[in-house]
Amino acid sequence: MISVTGASGHLGRLVVTGLLDAGVPAAEVVAVVRTPDKVADLSARGVQVRQADYSDAAALETALQGTDRLLLVSGSEVGQRVAQHTNVLQAAKAAGVGLLVYTSASKADDTPLPLAPEHVATERLIADFGIPAVVLRNNWYLENYDQQIAQAAQTGSLTGSSGSGRIAAATRADYAAAAVAVLTAGSPATGVLELGGDDAFTLADLAAAVATAAGREVTYTDLTADQHVQALLDAGLPEGTAHFVVGLDQAIARGALDTGSTALSELIERPTTPLSTYVQGVLSS
Numbered sequence: 001m002i003s004v005t006g007a008s009g010h011l012g013r014l015v016v017t018g019l020l021d022a023g024v025p026a027a028e029v030v031a032v033v034r035t036p037d038k039v040a041d042l043s044a045r046g047v048q049v050r051q052a053d054y055s056d057a058a059a060l061e062t063a064l065q066g067t068d069r070l071l072l073v074s075g076s077e078v079g080q081r082v083a084q085h086t087n088v089l090q091a092a093k094a095a096g097v098g099l100l101v102y103t104s105a106s107k108a109d110d111t112p113l114p115l116a117p118e119h120v121a122t123e124r125l126i127a128d129f130g131i132p133a134v135v136l137r138n139n140w141y142l143e144n145y146d147q148q149i150a151q152a153a154q155t156g157s158l159t160g161s162s163g164s165g166r167i168a169a170a171t172r173a174d175y176a177a178a179a180v181a182v183l184t185a186g187s188p189a190t191g192v193l194e195l196g197g198d199d200a201f202t203l204a205d206l207a208a209a210v211a212t213a214a215g216r217e218v219t220y221t222d223l224t225a226d227q228h229v230q231a232l233l234d235a236g237l238p239e240g241t242a243h244f245v246v247g248l249d250q251a252i253a254r255g256a257l258d259t260g261s262t263a264l265s266e267l268i269e270r271p272t273t274p275l276s277t278y279v280q281g282v283l284s285s
Contacts, residue, residue, distance in 0.1 A: 001066050002183050005054070005088060006073035007031035008038040010143075011103070014176035015071055015183075016042055022184050032063045054084035060091035067092070069099040069183050074119065081118040082125070089129045099190075100133040101182050102126060103175070106168070106196065106259055108137055112251040114244065123192075132190050134182050139196030139257055140169040142278045145206060149282045153214040158207040159221045161228035165252035167203075168196030168259050170272045177268040195264040196257070197272040209279040225250055 002019060006012040008031070016039075019029050026046030031039050036049050043049045052063035054075050064070065072088050075081040092100055105111070108119040119137075126133045152158040178195055182188050201209075207220035223231060225246050232242035251257075265272050 001028050001030060001048075002069045002071075003030035003032055003050075003064055003067040004071045004073070005032045005052075006075070007042070007049075008033040008035060009073060009076075011172050011176055011179075012071070012073045013039070013042075014172055015073075015179045016047060018176050018180035019183065020045065020047070022180055024184060030063070030067065032060075054087060055080070057087040057090060060087050061094055064088075064091045064095040064097065067095050067097050069101070070097045071101045071179055071183060072103070074103050074122070078115070078118070082121045085122045086125060089125055089131065092131055093129050097131060099183075099188065100126060100131045101179060102133060102135050103179070104135050104137045104192075106137050106139040106194065106257055111256045112254055113256045114247050114251070134188055134190055135192045136175070136178060136182070137192060137194045138175050139194075139259065140167055141175070142169045142171050142197075142273065142275070144169070146282055149206070149210055149279055152207060152210045152218050153216070153283055156216055156218050157221065158203060158210065158218060159223055159228070159231060160203045160249050161223045161225050161246055162203050162249040162252040163222055164202055164204075165249075165255060166200035166258040167252060168200040168257055168261070169275075170195070170197040170264055171278060174264060174268065174272045178264055181267050181269075193263045193267070194259045194261040195267070196259050196261055197275075198262060198265050199272075199275065200258050200260075201275050206275065206279075209275050210283075212276065213280045213283050 004012050004015050007016050030048045031042050034053050050063035052059035075084045105119040108116050204220040207218045211218035228246045229242050
C-alpha cells in the first residue's frame with residue numbers, strides 16, 4: 001500500500017492521481033488528509049481516504065497502518081514542521097513502512113535559504129529513525145512566479161534582488177512525476193536526490209520569457225536588498241513578509257537554487273517543462 005500525506009494539497013493530489021495513472025490500483029493508494037471532504041473526488045475513484053493532521057500523533061498512527069511506502073509531503077506551517085514531521089516518522093516506524101519518500105529543499109544541508117533548517121532537521125530525523133528513505137530535494141516551483149509573470153506582462157516591469165542567481169525551477173507536475181517514479185520503482189535506490197529543472201534561469205531570463213510570450217518589452221530591475229524591502233513595503237506587504245521574500249532572493253543570488261543537476265529529468269524520463277512553455281501557459285490561462 002502507498003500512502004501520501006498532504007494529499008489534498010497541490011503536490012500531494014498530483015502524486016495520488018499520478019499513482020492511479022501509473023496503474024497502481026486505487027484500493028492500494030491512501031490519501032492522508034486533514035479534511036476528507038476536499039478529496040471526495042479521489043474517494044469516488046476508489047482511493048482510501050484517511051483523516052489525520054500532522055499534529056495528531058494518534059490519528060497519524062491509525063492512518064498509516066498497512067503502509068508499505070510513504071510519501072511525506074513536507075508541512076506548510078513554518079516553525080512547526082520538525083515536531084509535525086516527527087509525528088509522521090513515529091507513525092511510519094510503528095507501521096513498519098519499508099520506504100519513506102520526503103520532499104525536502106534544494107541543497108538543504110548547504111544553503112542560505114531561510115526554509116532549509118527545518119528540512120535539514122527532518123532529514124536527520126529520518127536517518128535517526130532508520131527508515132529506508134529517498135529524499136527528494138525539490139528546487140523552486142515555477143508556480144511560485146505566476147503572480148510576477150502576470151504582473152510583468154501587464155506592467156512591462158519585473159523587480160527583485162537575486163542578481164545573476166540562477167533558479168533551477170520546475171513545475172509541480174514534474175516533481176509529482178518524480179515522486180511517483182520513486183514510489184512505484186521495483187527497487188528504488190535510497191539516498192538524496194537534488195531535483196530541479198533542466199535549464200536554470202535568472203529573473204532577467206524570466207523577464208525575457210514574459211516579453212516574448214506577451215509580445216511587449218519587459219525589463220528586469222535588480223534592486224539592493226534594502227531597496228527591495230522598501231518596494232515590497234510600498235506594495236503593502238507586512239514587514240516580516242517583505243524581509244522573508246528578500247531573504248529568499250538574496251539566497252538565490254548566492255546560488256542556493258543553482259544545482260546543475262539533471263536528476264529530475266532522468267528520473268521522470270523526459271525533459272522538464274521549459275520556462276518559455278510555462279510562461280506562455282500562464283499568460284494564456
